[in-house]
Amino acid sequence: MARAILYDSTLCIGCRECEKGCAAKWGLPYDDNIGKEEKLSAHKLTTIRVFGDHFSRKLCMHCNEPTCASVCPVGAFTKTAFGPVVYDADKCMGCRYCMAACPFQVPTYEWDKPLSPRVRKCDMCYERQSAGKDTACAEACPVQATICGDRDALIAEARKRLAAKPADYYQKIYGLEEVGGTSVLMLSAVPFEQIGLKTNLPHSALPPLTMNVLGLIPNIVSAGGVLLGGIFWLTHRKNEVAKAENGNDNGRKH
Amino acid sequence: MISRLRSSIWTTIFVLLMAAGAYATFLRFAYGFSASTNLSDQFPWGLWIGFDVLCGVGLAAGGFTLVATVHIFNIERYKPILRPAILTAFLGYLLVCAALMFDLGRPWRIWHPLIMWNHHSVMFEVGWCVTLYTTVLALEFSPVVFEKLGWEAPLKVIHAVSVPLMIAGVLLSTLHQSSLGTLYLIFPEKLHPLWYSPMLPIFFFISSVAVGLAMTIFESWHSSRAFNRALELPLLQGMGRLLAVLLSFYLVLRLVDLASRGSLGYATEGSIESYLFLVEIGMLALAAILLFQNWVVEKPSALYGSAVLMIFGFITNRLNVSITGIERSSGTHYIPRWSEVAVTLAIIAFGFAAFRLAVKKLPIFSEA
Numbered sequence: 001m002a003r004a005i006l007y008d009s010t011l012c013i014g015c016r017e018c019e020k021g022c023a024a025k026w027g028l029p030y031d032d033n034i035g036k037e038e039k040l041s042a043h044k045l046t047t048i049r050v051f052g053d054h055f056s057r058k059l060c061m062h063c064n065e066p067t068c069a070s071v072c073p074v075g076a077f078t079k080t081a082f083g084p085v086v087y088d089a090d091k092c093m094g095c096r097y098c099m100a101a102c103p104f105q106v107p108t109y110e111w112d113k114p115l116s117p118r119v120r121k122c123d124m125c126y127e128r129q130s131a132g133k134d135t136a137c138a139e140a141c142p143v144q145a146t147i148c149g150d151r152d153a154l155i156a157e158a159r160k161r162l163a164a165k166p167a168d169y170y171q172k173i174y175g176l177e178e179v180g181g182t183s184v185l186m187l188s189a190v191p192f193e194q195i196g197l198k199t200n201l202p203h204s205a206l207p208p209l210t211m212n213v214l215g216l217i218p219n220i221v222s223a224g225g226v227l228l229g230g231i232f233w234l235t236h237r238k239n240e241v242a243k244a245e246n247g248n249d250n251g252r253k254h
Numbered sequence: 255m256i257s258r259l260r261s262s263i264w265t266t267i268f269v270l271l272m273a274a275g276a277y278a279t280f281l282r283f284a285y286g287f288s289a290s291t292n293l294s295d296q297f298p299w300g301l302w303i304g305f306d307v308l309c310g311v312g313l314a315a316g317g318f319t320l321v322a323t324v325h326i327f328n329i330e331r332y333k334p335i336l337r338p339a340i341l342t343a344f345l346g347y348l349l350v351c352a353a354l355m356f357d358l359g360r361p362w363r364i365w366h367p368l369i370m371w372n373h374h375s376v377m378f379e380v381g382w383c384v385t386l387y388t389t390v391l392a393l394e395f396s397p398v399v400f401e402k403l404g405w406e407a408p409l410k411v412i413h414a415v416s417v418p419l420m421i422a423g424v425l426l427s428t429l430h431q432s433s434l435g436t437l438y439l440i441f442p443e444k445l446h447p448l449w450y451s452p453m454l455p456i457f458f459f460i461s462s463v464a465v466g467l468a469m470t471i472f473e474s475w476h477s478s479r480a481f482n483r484a485l486e487l488p489l490l491q492g493m494g495r496l497l498a499v500l501l502s503f504y505l506v507l508r509l510v511d512l513a514s515r516g517s518l519g520y521a522t523e524g525s526i527e528s529y530l531f532l533v534e535i536g537m538l539a540l541a542a543i544l545l546f547q548n549w550v551v552e553k554p555s556a557l558y559g560s561a562v563l564m565i566f567g568f569i570t571n572r573l574n575v576s577i578t579g580i581e582r583s584s585g586t587h588y589i590p591r592w593s594e595v596a597v598t599l600a601i602i603a604f605g606f607a608a609f610r611l612a613v614k615k616l617p618i619f620s621e622a
Contacts (some may be wrong), residue, residue, distance in 0.1 A: 001432020067440060073364075073381050075372035093366045095597060097377045101296035101440050105584075108295040109359065115285035117359040200443045209439045210376050213455060217379065221425055228326055228421045233326030 001127050003083035004062075004151035004183040006139065006158055011145035014048055022046045022059075025125065041206060042110045042120045048217055048237060049196055054188070056195035057146065059137070060085065060106045060122035062183035063205070066224050068098035070105060070207035076119075076156055083151065083183045084124035092119060103179050124148075124183065151183060158187055180205030232234025236241040266452060268603050272441050275600020278593035282356055289592045294586060301590040304576035306353030306456055306598055308344055308434055311384070311456075312443060315466030316473070317343020317391060318427035325420050337398060338477060339470050339616045344391040347384065349605050356597055376436045381429035390423040398616050434457040446579035447517040448531045453507070454575075455568055460504045465568040467497045469540075471561035473609075475554065480610070485620060491551050497564065498545035530570065530578045537567030 016035050023030035028043050039051045039058075043120045048058035049138070063148065066085045069077035076091040077098065087107075094117060110117035125135040129148070133139070136150040159172045174186035178201045193199045279620045281290040293300050322417040354359040367381040393412060400409045412419075435458030438445055451457070471490050478485040512518045521528050521535075541564040550556040577588060590598075612618060 039295075046425035050310050051494055069267065069373045071440060072372055072374075073367040073375045073377035074370040075375075076370075084313060091366060091370050093361065094361075095357075096298040096359065097375070097437070100580075103443065106298060109287070109298065110296075111288040111291075111293065112286045114283055114361070117286065198443070202442060206440050206442070209372060209442065210436055211374050213436045213439060214374070214376060215377060217429060220429065224423060226427060228424055229321075232326045232328070232417060232421070235326070239328065 002151045002183065003124065003158060004150060004154050004185060005059075005135060005148045006154040006185045007057045007144070007146045007147060008158075009055055009186065009188040010059070011143050012048070012057070013143055015142065016048050016052060017140040017142055018057065018137035018146055019044070019046060021136040023120070024194065025128070025136035040106060040108050042108045042118075043229070045108075045122045048102070048135065051195045054190060054195050056188075056197065057186070058106075059194075060124070060126050061178075062122075062128060063103075063179055064138050064181040064183065065179070065207055066206035067101045067103055067179070067206045069213065071097045071101045073097065077207065081127065082126070082130065084126040084129070086123050086126050087119055087121060088116040091121075097129055101206075103206060104198065139237075143147060151185075153186055161187060177203040178186045179203075203254075213218075260301050261589055266416045268607060271596070271603040272597050274592075275603075278596040279356070281593050282597070287359075288490070292588060292591045292594070294588075296584045296586040297580070297588040299576060299580075299587055300576075301594045301598055302343050302357040302603040304573050305569070306601060307350055308572040308576055310350040310569060311354065311431065311434060312462045312465050312572060313469050313565070314346025315352070315427065315431060317346075317394075317466070318387075319466035320470060321394065321420050325380040326424065332489055332492075334619075335474055338473055338613070339466075340391065340394050341618055342397075342469060342473055342613055344388075344395045344408050345608050346611075347388040347391055349601050350384070350389065352604075353598070353601055370503050376433050376440075380433045380437070383426045383433065387423060387426040387430065390419055390426065394423065395489050398618060401444065404563040404617050408498040427462075428459060430455065431462040434458050435575075441580070443575055444580055444583040446527045446582060447515065448512070448520045448527055449575045449579040451515065453511050453563070457504070457508065457511075458565055460500065461568055461571060462505070464497055464500045464504060465565060467493045467500070468561040468568070471497075471557060472565060475558040475561075477613065477619070481613060481619065485554055487554060490554075490557060492562065493549045494545050494557050497561070498542050498594070501542035501545070501564065503536065503537055505538065505542060508535070525580070527574075529577055529607060530574050534567055534570040534574055537563050538572060541567060546574040551610075 019035060019173070020030050021033075022045055026045060028045075034044060035045055038047050040047055046057065049056045050060060060135060062083060062085045064079070066077060066079050069075075069079050070174055073095060074091045074093060076088045077085055078088070079085050096119070097111060098119060099109060107119045107121045109119055125133070128135060135148045139145075143216065156177065162169045162171055162173070168189060170188050170191050174188065174192050174197055175182040180203070186192075186223045188195050188197075191199075278290060287293050291300060316339040320332060320336050324330050324336045352533070354364060358364060367378050368385065372378050397409055432455035435454035435456075439452065440456055442450060445605055471493055474523070475488060476491055477483060509518070514520070521531055541560045544550045544556070544560040544563070550560055581588060
């Protein structure tokens with residue numbers, strides 16, 4: 001039973017109540033100017049983006065196999081069984097590999113904090129949901145364009161909507177397969193790239209790309225160690241043999 | 255007269271670079287990244303990772319290459335240039351660690367990966383390897399210091415463990431030199447196809463060995479001029495010839511890989527990526543062609559020039575992977591801020607000065 005979010009762009013009216021609800025939950029400032037910033041930042045963990053007549057939402061996608069959790073050298077990210085990908089600032093040393101590697105360009109950084117900057121991203125209201133409440137964005141949405149619930153149930157709901165109004169929807173669910181599936185699902189009236197969603201992502205999870213190579217290390221170390229030790233023995237053995245032969249020659253001469 | 259003028263010019267440049275670096279350091283730690291860098295949420299890794307770390311670690315690869323040559327392959331005639339190569343490597347790694355103190359958001363937590371393990375992370379592996387290898391380099395370098403101090407007991411201890419130490423050093427280097435390439439394997443849709451390849455770890459490893467040789471030629475040439483020493487020309491010629499072969503192998507591998515992935519066409523698409531790719535490959539190919547010519551290898555200045563060309567080609571490659579190749583997918587444009595460049599240049603200048611000081615005070619060249 002994993003939680004997820006379903007955002008239906010065709011229902012969204014662009015009122016930005018989700019942004020306000022999110023800012024309030026995190027204790028972040030919010031005003032009209034911040035509302036106009038259509039990109040994620042350390043003070044804006046979700047945003048509505050306008051593409052002509054269509055709206056789009058950006059937030060952490062909470063991948064099933066998160067790239068951030070895989071690349072983080074100190075394991076500051078955890079994919080909870082509950083669905084949300086959460087971040088532990090107490091572990092983070094600030095290498096920002098998570099930001100460089102995230103296929104959705106989601107994690108942001110507190111660039112103006114000189115000594116204790118943190119990575120910032122949506123945590124799908126882990127604590128609220130654990131307490132049985134909806135995410136702040138879902139609760140704030142006046143038209144239920146964002147809802148949260150069980151991932152399988154939301155996928156079923158999304159399929160039902162696609163089937164019920166085929167003319168209103170681009171017939172795909174974003175997040176079903178992208179990088180192995182995500183806990184945030186999106187529906188749109190138009191092809192996803194037209195509302196700013198990345199469509200060049202592989203349908204398999206990214207972490208195996210590096211994990212498979214790391215898996216070779218024990219073999220490289222053991223084979224390499226034996227090889228180098230062997231070469232060392234051989235090359236030095238040659239010297240010893242030469243030395244011994246010289247010694248014998250000398251012995252014979254005497 | 256001229257030499258005095260020259261040294262005062264260099265001193266002035268050094269002082270200026272240090273002053274600029276100090277002010278940039280103040281900006282970084284008093285006001286944060288936003289006041290000292292052009293990094294952004296879209297472009298979180300810039301010059302400090304692309305140059306100071308990726309190039310720095312590569313340019314320090316001469317240490318393990320020569321340790322393997324002299325001690326493991328037992329080619330003893332290269333011994334006279336082993337100590338300067340180890341010194342370069344040791345300083346190089348210390349400077350990489352210094353640069354990391356600028357780039358990490360919370361530098362005092364640099365030890366966290368040692369106790370907070372995530373064995374899925376390439377960065378975790380690189381962190382461990384670099385820590386261990388810097389320790390190995392310190393131990394490999396320590397006999398120089400012990401000799402100077404005349405301490406016999408620790409010299410004996412180091413000598414007793416030197417073989418496993420050297421083998422560990424070569425293995426650790428193999429791992430993290432290639433792993434710096436592995437870091438980018440998880441960027442399949444972000445890194446431009448001219449550079450993204452499943453072969454990245456192998457490319458990074460081969461090019462690090464090559465640039466290690468080039469750096470050894472570079473540093474021998476400068477040492478011979480600065481300290482009025484005879485150039486170990488036959489040794490450098492041998493390395494130059496080996497470099498030619500290694501570089502050609504590397505370039506053929508790169509091109510075959512590009513062709514097999516159907517990405518060769520990007521090289522002529524007329525984009526900024528294609529130009530910088532051609533600059534990179536052009537410099538490396540020219541260095542390889544030159545090093546195959548007898549007159550080049552026999553003439554010290556031409557040999558040195560080819561090594562420099564190789565070094566610049568290498569730097570271009572690392573910057574292409576870490577910056578050029580990422581820009582398009584990032585949706586933003588990154589040019590380092592003056593203070594990022596100032597920190598980098600100050601670190602390089604500090605490295606040159608430290609090398610000079612070490613050579614003057616310690617028996618780096620005397621053993622032969």
